[in-house]
Amino acid sequence: MTIRSQLLKGILDGCVLAVIEKETVYGYELSRKLQEVGLADVSEGTIYPVLLRLQKNKLITGKMIPSESGPNRKYYSLTEAGKDALNIISEEWNQLSVPINALLLKGEDSNESK
Amino acid sequence: MRASELIEQNNQKREFLTEENEKYYSNLMIYIRTRLSLSEQQSEEVLMEMLEHLIEGQHDGKTARDIFGNDPKGYADEIISQLPPEEKRDLVKFFGQITINLIGWFLVMRSIAILLIGLTQEVDTTEYILPTIILVALILLLVALGVKVIFTLINRSAFDENTNEKMQMIKAGLYGAVEFLVIIVASYFIKDFGPSFEFPWTVSLGIGAILLLISWLMKKSINYNPSAP
Numbered sequence: 001m002t003i004r005s006q007l008l009k010g011i012l013d014g015c016v017l018a019v020i021e022k023e024t025v026y027g028y029e030l031s032r033k034l035q036e037v038g039l040a041d042v043s044e045g046t047i048y049p050v051l052l053r054l055q056k057n058k059l060i061t062g063k064m065i066p067s068e069s070g071p072n073r074k075y076y077s078l079t080e081a082g083k084d085a086l087n088i089i090s091e092e093w094n095q096l097s098v099p100i101n102a103l104l105l106k107g108e109d110s111n112e113s114k
Numbered sequence: 115m116r117a118s119e120l121i122e123q124n125n126q127k128r129e130f131l132t133e134e135n136e137k138y139y140s141n142l143m144i145y146i147r148t149r150l151s152l153s154e155q156q157s158e159e160v161l162m163e164m165l166e167h168l169i170e171g172q173h174d175g176k177t178a179r180d181i182f183g184n185d186p187k188g189y190a191d192e193i194i195s196q197l198p199p200e201e202k203r204d205l206v207k208f209f210g211q212i213t214i215n216l217i218g219w220f221l222v223m224r225s226i227a228i229l230l231i232g233l234t235q236e237v238d239t240t241e242y243i244l245p246t247i248i249l250v251a252l253i254l255l256l257v258a259l260g261v262k263v264i265f266t267l268i269n270r271s272a273f274d275e276n277t278n279e280k281m282q283m284i285k286a287g288l289y290g291a292v293e294f295l296v297i298i299v300a301s302y303f304i305k306d307f308g309p310s311f312e313f314p315w316t317v318s319l320g321i322g323a324i325l326l327l328i329s330w331l332m333k334k335s336i337n338y339n340p341s342a343p
Contacts, residue, residue, distance in 0.1 A: 027163045028170045044167065045182035045189060048160055052196035064159055066115050071166040072123065074159060 004041050014089035015039065016050050017078065020060055021086055026073040027051070051076065059085050120158040130169050138178035138186060139168055145190045145272035148265045152197045154204075160193060187273040207336055213254055215329035220250065221322030225315035232315070239315065244308040249301055256293045263289055 019025060019033050030051075031044040054060045059082035062074045078086070124143075128136060142164070146157055164182070171181050182189050200208075228237050264286050271277040 028167050031167075043181070043183055044171065044176075045164075048164060049192045049196045052156075052160060052193065056196060056198055062159070064115050064120075064162070066119070071169070072115065072120075072162055073166065074163050 002041070008039070008042065011089075011093065012042065012046070012050055013054065014086065014093065016047065016054065017059065017082055017086040017089065020076050021078050021083070024075045024077045026075050030076070054082070057081075115159075117154045117158045120162050124158070124162060124165060127165055127169065130172075132172065132177075135168055135172060135178040138182070139165060141272045142182070142186055142190050145187070145269060146194060146197075148269035148272070149194055149197075150262075150265060151199055152194065153200045156197055160197070190273075204336070207332065209258075211329050211332040211336065214325050214332065216254065216257065217250065218322050218325030218329055220253075221318045221325065223322075225319035225322065228315040228318070239313050240310050241313040242306045242308055242310045245304045245306060248304060249297070252300055253297055256296065260289060260293055 015034060016030065019030055025033065027047060028044075031042070031047050034042050034047070051060070051062070055062055058079055060076045060078055062076045064072060064074045066072050128139065131139060143161055146152070146161060149157075168178055168181060171177075178186075228239060231237050267282055267285060271282060
């Protein structure tokens with residue numbers, strides 16, 4: 001496992017919740033949106049275990065919409081608990097990202113100033 | 115959508131896959147479906163999602179390996195670990211329906227057998243309550259065990275490239291033969307004892323038909339009423 005995917009693993013739930021908060025999406029759409037924002041390393045299949053876990057924890061609900069000719073798509077939307085969880089994750093991320101940036105990007109700054 | 119509808123559509127849609135993708139997906143599907151303890155509705159929904167994803171990805175030139183990774187078994191295990199178990203209520207309904215169905219067939223076959231043998235000789239249609247109950251319970255137990263053994267065999271071989279299909283068939287066949295032997299030996303050795311009653315073929319046929327009807331109605335209602343939202 002690459003370092004990036006290890007780091008991502010912890011925060012991927014938050015990313016998926018954030019995409020679903022903006023609009024209801026189905027699986028393929030979700031993976032495309034994650035790649036569009038630059039998370040190209042998320043292998044597409046990884047979203048399905050995440051979606052199942054979020055459903056099991058009642059943070060999102062999925063509805064399978066059948067269609068006569070086209071594909072069957074399961075559309076996901078956030079529950080109230082999901083909105084709360086997203087808020088908590090965003091807050092935690094803010095609190096973590098400032099000190100981590102300060103720590104990890106320090107070396108970069110001093111290199112640049114030389 | 116009901117699980118049975120999803121399965122039917124899944125069968126049709128798999129035709130759109132390329133040979134390589136079909137093989138990858140089918141292994142995944144068999145591996146997940148043979149875990150009988152998981153919610154059927156949820157399993158079929160995620161299988162349908164993955165299939166639609168694969169079909170859409172295929173249009174964009176991606177393979178199953180690109181989408182689901184190089185470790186299909188590891189991926190399937192991850193999916194399984196997140197799938198909810200089947201609800202107890204549904205399991206009871208499911209096994210109740212199968213039991214009633216089996217007993218129904220048992221009674222219908224019994225009446226046909228009595229009728230056929232009766233053409234040439236006198237048949238004793240006395241049934242001894244306790245031995246019959248023991249025998250029927252034994253058959254049900256062996257059938258349940260057989261389903262479990264065969265599903266486990268299929269589950270284990272899902273991602274095994276070296277699976278010898280003939281060997282699997284022989285194993286399953288052998289299991290069936292041993293089961294059959296056990297039933298015959300048991301029915302030979304269990305002596306007639308306890309209370310008995312006259313059970314003519316007409317009554318056997320009637321009750322069997324009613325049980326089959328009940329099991330058919332139960333099956334319809336199980337499919338019509340998925341537990342999942």
